[in-house]
Amino acid sequence: MNWREKWPEALRAWGRFTKVHDPDYCVSTSDAKAAGLTGSFAMFRLNDRTVVLDMQSVAELGLGDMPVEVMAHEIGHHVLCPADLADNARLLSRVRRGVPGFEQAAPLVANLYADMLINDRLQRSRGLRMAELYERITAPRPTPLWTFYMRAYEILWSLESGTLTRGEVTEELEGHAQLCARLVRVYATDWLRGAGGFAALCFHYLATGPDGTDALSGIRRRVCVGVVGDDTHIPGLTAADDEAVVHPALDPQVNEFAPQDAPADEPHAPATSTGQFREPFEYGQLLRQLGLNISDETAAARYYRERAAPHLVRFPMRTKPLSAEPLPEGHSAWDIGEPLEAVDWLATATRSPVVIPGVTTVQAVLGTTEGTEKSRQPVDLDLYVDSSGSMPDPRRRVSYLTLAGAILALSALRVGARVQVTLWSGAKQFLVTDGFVRDDDAIMNVLTGYFGGGTAFPLHMLRRTYLEQERTQPTHIVVISDTGVDTMVRQDDEFGRPGGEISARALAAAGAGGTLVLNVQNSWESTVREILPGWAVHSVSQWRDLVEFAAAFSRAQYERSTA
Structure with a gap:
């Protein structure tokens, strides 16, 4: 059967105006694997909205005469569920909360739900042979999870028990399947709300094997929502999912016998996220389960960049007189070999009606004068972030030091300033950008690093930046730390030069001041002011207050200032 000819019919199953790219018909399984299809005989690739078909596997499964059913199903992932990458991420997030301890199975569970x-x-609405399709591909020795799933289909479509099921249907499994069928109908048009309940039903069957392995071993060639590109950006994933996960047995909309005052949260629902945002490690896990092959460092950089975005503010700007206004100072001879556009033709014609290059031709001589208009000059940022053992690892838990640093650095880049970032811990434990840069990736790579060692401020960086070379661009120094900031004064550099002297001279040479942002007690703040005179000191009582400081930094301290 020619599947290409059936493609328009598959599209019409979802309406006359449905438009999707033509499918990628892969002749062999190896070709399908190269196209990203590894877990099924067909998939819908969400990033470029393309159906991918493994025609070799289709033939092996005996589905060659069901092109409309197979392709219409894949189109459904674009039209109905999950529709796009953002909704797929929300679906996966909700399912992960419904299967605590078995999060590695969340992509499969989410796919089973979307398929149903x-x-x-x-x-039911299009009259396609979906029951026959599943009858052909059902496993001869299914796991309890697959038996539960097939039994729910039988209930949905009023099929006799045994039409799709091959395993034992216990009384408990029958009850779960009844709840599942009811849930699918109730939340058909609001499917995200039902995802947690479906996952809660699957949780029982995932728990039957260690780490869910046995429960998933018989379910193959089922995942049909494809991988996405590693550079794909999916916004909105740092925010935590606060919607309660309710077991269908306790959901009055699904079970009419459920108590109306039933607790909203399922007893086994995890409390993995605190506050309104996910932890960085959860964010990374979610991205990887969506199909992005990224490292912990890359995931952390994306996490803090997204969280910093709402707080980005304008960085300090200084004004200076514009010194480029042209001032005519007369004329000089123009000779052959000089730029032709430099010839002042009016002055040349006035000098002689006969134009002789190099003889009668002249050009204007221009000087400059200080103008009255003002130009704005961005102040560079020199940022030092503490990464000692008292600080959290930004790749695992939320580090407000990293978040505040991202807000400050990205704000500076926004207005054209350059940024140098130094991550520091103990002696010889430091990571720094290649000088003052405008590369946000390089900056985020430094900010999301971690040492977790002792505490020794990198005095050599202050010395190299301000004492061993002349810093012509106005620069503001920001240090984010706690009581460990005293190592700026109470230690010497590797050459024995006192830290207090280096800090004071660096502050003077920077030209735009310095700020110490510290998590210290009020009594300690006065000590800092004594040992580091000239520095502005901003203390916070808890690390999360750094976000408010970073967001207000430019507005409160610098945007109103002029050179």
Whole structure:
């Protein structure tokens, strides 16, 4: 059967105006693998909205005469669930909360849920042979999870028990399948709200094997929402999902016998996130389960960049007189070999009606004068972030030092300033950008690093930046730390030069001041002012207050200042 000819019919199953790229018909399984299809005989690639088909696997499964059913199902992932990358991320997040301890199975569970929504719509409303398709591909020795899933289909489509199921249907499994079928109908048009309940039903069957391995071993060639590119940006994932996960047995909309005052949270629902945002490690896990092959460092950089975005503010700007206004100072001879556009033709014609290059031709001589208009000059940022053992690892837990640093650095880049970032801990433990740069990736790579060692401020960086070379661009120095900031004064550099002298001279040479942002007690703040005179000191009582400081830094301290 020619599947290409059936593509328009598959599109019409979802409406006359449905538009999707033509499918990628992969002749062999190896070709399909190269296209990103590894877990199924077909998939919908969300990043470029393309159906990918493994025609070799289709033939092996005996589905060659069901092109409309297979392709219409994949189109359903674009039209109905999950529709796009952002909704797919929300679906996966909700499912992860419903299967605590078995988060590695969340992509499969989310896919099973999306498949059931799509298949029920196609079977009942479009008259496609979805039941026959599953009858052909059902496993001869299914796991309890697959038996539960197939039994729910039988209930949805009023099929006799045994039509799709091959395993034992216990009384408990029958009850779960009834709840599942009811849930799919109730939340058909609000599917995200039902995702947690579906995951809670699957949780029982995932828990039957160690780490869910046995429960998933028989379910193959089922995942049909494809991988996405590693550089794909999916915004909004740092925010935590606060929607309660309710087991369908306790959901009055699904179970009419459920108590109306049933607790909202499922007893096994995890409390993995605190506050309104996910932890960085959760964010990284979610991205990887969405199909992005990224490192912890890259995931952390994306996490803090997204969280910093709402707080970005204008960085300090200084004004100076504009000194480039042209001032005519007369004329000089123009000779052959000089730029032709430099010839002042009016002055040349006035001098002689006969134009002789190099003889009668002249050019204007221009000087400059200080103008009355003002130009704005961005102040560079020199940022030092403490990464000692008292600080959290920004790749695992939220580090407000890293977040505040990201807000300050990205704000500076926004207005054209250059930024140098130094991450520091103990002696010889430091990571720094290649001088003052405008590369936000390089800056975030430094900010999301971690040492977790002792505490020794990198005096050599202050010395190299301000004492061993002349710093012509106005620069503001910001140090984010706690009581460890005293090592700026109470230690010497590797050449025996006192830290207090280096800090004071660096502050003077920077030209735009310096700020110490410290998590210290009020009594300690006065000590800092004594040992580091001239520095502005901003103390916070808890690390999360750094975000407010960073957001207000430019507005409160610098935007009103002029050179």
